[in-house]
Amino acid sequence: MSPHARDLGLAEARALVQRAVDKAEQLGLRGAVAVVGASGTLITASRMDAGGPGGMARARSKAWISATQQIPSAEHLHRMTTIAPPVAAGFAQASPEALFPGAGGLPVSAGGVVVAGIAASGATVSPFFPADVDPRALSVDGRPANPEDLLIAYALGLPYAGQHGDDGKRWEQRFGDLDVDPADSLGMAPAPPATGQAELDWAKALCDAARDVASRHGVRVAVAVVDRGGDPIQQDLMDGAPAGGVAVAQAVAGAAALFDCDSGGLGARFGPAEAIAALVVPPVLGIRGGLPVRDAGHVVAGLGVGGGEPIVCEQIARAALADA
Numbered sequence: 001m002s003p004h005a006r007d008l009g010l011a012e013a014r015a016l017v018q019r020a021v022d023k024a025e026q027l028g029l030r031g032a033v034a035v036v037g038a039s040g041t042l043i044t045a046s047r048m049d050a051g052g053p054g055g056m057a058r059a060r061s062k063a064w065i066s067a068t069q070q071i072p073s074a075e076h077l078h079r080m081t082t083i084a085p086p087v088a089a090g091f092a093q094a095s096p097e098a099l100f101p102g103a104g105g106l107p108v109s110a111g112g113v114v115v116a117g118i119a120a121s122g123a124t125v126s127p128f129f130p131a132d133v134d135p136r137a138l139s140v141d142g143r144p145a146n147p148e149d150l151l152i153a154y155a156l157g158l159p160y161a162g163q164h165g166d167d168g169k170r171w172e173q174r175f176g177d178l179d180v181d182p183a184d185s186l187g188m189a190p191a192p193p194a195t196g197q198a199e200l201d202w203a204k205a206l207c208d209a210a211r212d213v214a215s216r217h218g219v220r221v222a223v224a225v226v227d228r229g230g231d232p233i234q235q236d237l238m239d240g241a242p243a244g245g246v247a248v249a250q251a252v253a254g255a256a257a258l259f260d261c262d263s264g265g266l267g268a269r270f271g272p273a274e275a276i277a278a279l280v281v282p283p284v285l286g287i288r289g290g291l292p293v294r295d296a297g298h299v300v301a302g303l304g305v306g307g308g309e310p311i312v313c314e315q316i317a318r319a320a321l322a323d324a
Helices: 010-027 055-069 073-082 085-094 147-156 167-175 198-216 245-259 263-270 273-277 310-323
Strands: 032-037 042-047 106-110 113-121 222-227 232-237 290-295 298-306
Touching: 010 032, 010 042, 010 113, 010 147, 010 232, 032 055, 042 055, 042 198, 055 073, 055 106, 055 113, 073 085, 106 147, 113 147, 198 222, 198 232, 198 298, 198 310, 222 245, 232 245, 245 263, 245 290, 245 298, 263 273, 263 290, 290 310, 298 310
Parallel strands: none
Antiparallel strands: 032 042, 032 113, 042 232, 106 113, 222 232, 222 298, 290 298
């Protein structure tokens, strides 16, 4: 047995995210779900169709907190609001991955050891109750269950436990008095496989194609697909790949999508890559490995591969686009 701590494997992490996406679609929610390993490294993340930019970053932050602090992110939030302000500010400065300390993230354990954290956020993924939802779908054992915490508990196969602390109040504001028989509660009922995620399915297939190419060449990498604004749709880190590849894959994908060019040509076309990176909010990196993805001549996404030699990463990305 290895003496070194391990992160959850990609296949297991992807399965958790898929369960969360299935439940979210069943509830009529749109957002992102992220799984971060115990080492603090992103393993996989998916943004549902029309999930909106920004949700991925919030989900990733809460998942990072749960994974590295080994507690629900709600407990971390409580600590940050009760300790001395300079201490809380110091934690945030020392841990930029935890800039959004919201509730809702949970640690993932294996054999009594935390191996990851999972969280969700996004356009309509929140503890607020949707407008057109069956009250029974947001009830567990006759008690209120907010949608964000529900989909994470469902993904992990855990009994529902509210993380935001005000399920009853939110229920009353949305539905009035609670009147759901425990036998009629549907919150933890099986969710059918999601069928309305065309963009996400496409992005996952593109990441799969890149991972397949990398595997055939004996290379372990990180892969990212971002939208035309540079916000991630799908991110994956192959088991055993360099952890830093996650940031590189997203940044080269962002460069390709935002500037409609191969990421390696960013500096030649637009000036010093470092100066350009300072102008845009999504991270961009002017090395090889990122390619624009076009539909009918228009850029719709960026594909990025990181963690290997840049020229090899670019070759993987080109082959993946050809295969997909």
